[in-house]
Amino acid sequence: MAFVELTKEENPKLAVQVNNSLKYQDKDGNLKDRQKPTALLDIVREASSVAGMDKGAVMLSLNTENGFKNYFVNKNKNEDIVLAPMDKALQSNKDEYIYFNKKVNTNEPDKYFYSMSKSGNAEKIVDSIKVNTTDKSAYLGARVTLSNKDLLQDMIKFENDSGEKSVATIGKDTLKIETMAELQARRETLKNQEQNKSKDIPVEVQDKNGNVVEKTTTPNAKAKSSEDKKKAFKPQSKSKSKEQDIER
Secondary structure, eight states, rough: OOOEOOOOSOOOOOOOOOOOBSSETTTTSSSHHHHHHHHHHHHHHHHHHHHHTTSSSSEEEEEEEEEEEEEEEEEETTTEEEEEEEEEETTTOOOGOOOEEEOOSSOOOOOOOOOOSTTHHHHHHHTBBBBEEEEEEESSEEEEEOOOHHHHHHHHHHHHHSOEEEEEEETTTEEEEEHHHHHHHHHHHHHHHHHHHHTTEEEEEEOOOEEEEEEEEETOOOOHHHHHHTTTOOOOOTSSSOOOOOOO
């Protein structure tokens, strides 16, 4: 899934939401710096996933010290991510292409990662990407856009009719336009559902001999009240079969 919004221009484009921040938090919550190639790789991976959704051509624009450099985002037969220059005059020059090669873990073929090829002018171009700095963070000068005239017109009409900022959630077989507020509310609902799932309490069901016959989880299971714990033990008649009460 990816999220698309309109750019703030007189003639808006479809911008794909990407993480171009050069800051990140580690597992301990400490703020760390990311290098340009690392940040660009995350952006390119998101762009390539959108390209695989067949919703239109995906472009990457890099704001460099030598002006803007624009690329089509695609994958080759080896599933490497390829940034091909949009400028036709540069398309015959292989040094102007940037490749992110797919590396498969030989021990676990289902796992893989990407690394940027150092061929051609790749390193020189990446080093020249400008950084936009704010009080809180720093951002790589990169933007991903999607070319889809129908979606563009639908989102413009949606914003004109609703008077609110819109966002489109897209996937291979998904396309949903809603307001930013609606998306945020949906995210909060999903977050709460995930938190509730994590609170589920594991329960073992045992037979009369103490053998586990079932394992499950019980949401919001309550511990026995102190009053229940104080109840006197009532022996059962020998003629009745022994039963075990299970709290769920």
